[in-house]
Amino acid sequence: MSRRRGGLVLAFALALLAICLVTNPASAQLFGERPPPIPPGLVPDVPAGGAISLAPPSGAGSAPNLPTPLTQPPVAAVTPPVGSPLTAVPPPPASQGVLALTARFGTDLPVINSGLVWRVYSDRPDASGAFKLIREDHGATPNIVVPPGSYVVHVALGLVSAVRPVTLKAETVREAFVLPAGGLRIEGRVGTSRIPQNQISFGIYKGSQFEATERAPLVSNVAAGDVVLVPEGTYYIISNYGDANSVVRSDIRVQAGKLTDVTITHRAAVITLKLVGDKGGEALANTAWSVITPGGDVVKESIGAFPRVVLSEGEYRAIAKNEGKVFERGFNVVNGVDGEIEVLAR
Numbered sequence: 001m002s003r004r005r006g007g008l009v010l011a012f013a014l015a016l017l018a019i020c021l022v023t024n025p026a027s028a029q030l031f032g033e034r035p036p037p038i039p040p041g042l043v044p045d046v047p048a049g050g051a052i053s054l055a056p057p058s059g060a061g062s063a064p065n066l067p068t069p070l071t072q073p074p075v076a077a078v079t080p081p082v083g084s085p086l087t088a089v090p091p092p093p094a095s096q097g098v099l100a101l102t103a104r105f106g107t108d109l110p111v112i113n114s115g116l117v118w119r120v121y122s123d124r125p126d127a128s129g130a131f132k133l134i135r136e137d138h139g140a141t142p143n144i145v146v147p148p149g150s151y152v153v154h155v156a157l158g159l160v161s162a163v164r165p166v167t168l169k170a171e172t173v174r175e176a177f178v179l180p181a182g183g184l185r186i187e188g189r190v191g192t193s194r195i196p197q198n199q200i201s202f203g204i205y206k207g208s209q210f211e212a213t214e215r216a217p218l219v220s221n222v223a224a225g226d227v228v229l230v231p232e233g234t235y236y237i238i239s240n241y242g243d244a245n246s247v248v249r250s251d252i253r254v255q256a257g258k259l260t261d262v263t264i265t266h267r268a269a270v271i272t273l274k275l276v277g278d279k280g281g282e283a284l285a286n287t288a289w290s291v292i293t294p295g296g297d298v299v300k301e302s303i304g305a306f307p308r309v310v311l312s313e314g315e316y317r318a319i320a321k322n323e324g325k326v327f328e329r330g331f332n333v334v335n336g337v338d339g340e341i342e343v344l345a346r
Contacts, residue, residue, distance in 0.1 A: 097168040099144040101137075103155055103177040105257035112179060113140040115157050115229070123150040123165060143172075157181045158229020159218070180232045182254035186262045187224045188239055191336040195266065197224045199310070200241045202264075204228060209236040209249045232256040239264045242310025244291070244300040267313045267335040274306045274342045275320040275327060284345060288321040306340075318343055 103112045120135040135144050148170050154163045160181040186202050188195040202222040239248045246268035274283040283305040291300045300309045313335040319328045320343045329343045
């Protein structure tokens, strides 16, 4: 009987994975090992900030001060449970059973009281091979009334999930799940100045940047200040400030039941380019720009009268093409010193 049940659960898990691949291609990459794009060149990483507890400050009934997860409804939209998860469950109607469900960050950690998505499926696939969804609930400690029988219960919190077969009779069955999830919130800075949210993005990868294997990102294009809920473990972050060469990689550790704040520091500046007839003059329109390194590598190309580009500190040359003529100038970028580079059309 245990082998048969194990086979059904495995079939369910495979079917659920297939659904994810069809409905949400980005989520399908979450725990895969497919090769990612080759990361940019190594830039010194920055240590992560401290972790703060996601657990309620005084008992399981208290709601944690947790910002909105990327992959879940806003925490404020989820009604916190009233009382303890072990509160007596009313007797079910005749010929019905009750699934009393709870989840914890760990065996000895507090009950999770927001952000959960519960789904109860039939334990057997239908003629099409799909497992029928019987019930869905977004409560923290739901009591789900269903007819007696065998089911598969799935629970998710952010990118962390668990699945379990359950057999129910005309009574109450209590099931407690463990979801070792931790929160990750990231921001970027140049010196002591915070980088605006719309100018920086983060990719989160499983494991360490120093491991030889290549991986697809667990989550791409994470905005500064957003909270991502991930399984506890080691991750590395690729931080992109602007769209040129200001890239930093950092290893971090996420703990179950904790919110880890990470501050990544870039050494860069915002540079505005202008092609002018005379020093301090008006910028010439329809100018094609290339910014190159001393070795001749192209860092950024653009077209416009005065394009802005974020560059890592260092030496560069600006090349401007206008009306068939080419002009250029060398310049230095100093960390945190935004500036304007004029190229004379002479």
